[in-house]
Amino acid sequence: MTLISAFLMALALPAWADVSRDDAASKAQQASGGRVLAVEKAERDGRPLWRVKVLTPKGEVKVILIDAASGRSL
Helix, strand or coil, X not given: XXXXXXXXXXXXXXXXXXXXXXXXXXXXXXXXXXXXXXXXXXXXXXXXXXXXXXXXXXXXXXXXEEECCCCCEC
């Protein structure tokens, strides 16, 4: 593999390092006021995101999507 092809492949892969798993969990917890149950990597329309499952104070289970690049809730 040449240096150029390795560089192009790296550009095509999602950049998961922008927002960490812990940061995504923290943002989802703050947004919901609940307890984080699980955090998973996911993609939507080719964009990397974190899928965070939380238990709200009302006892509801919700999924909050966090953009892996910006940290914003989707």
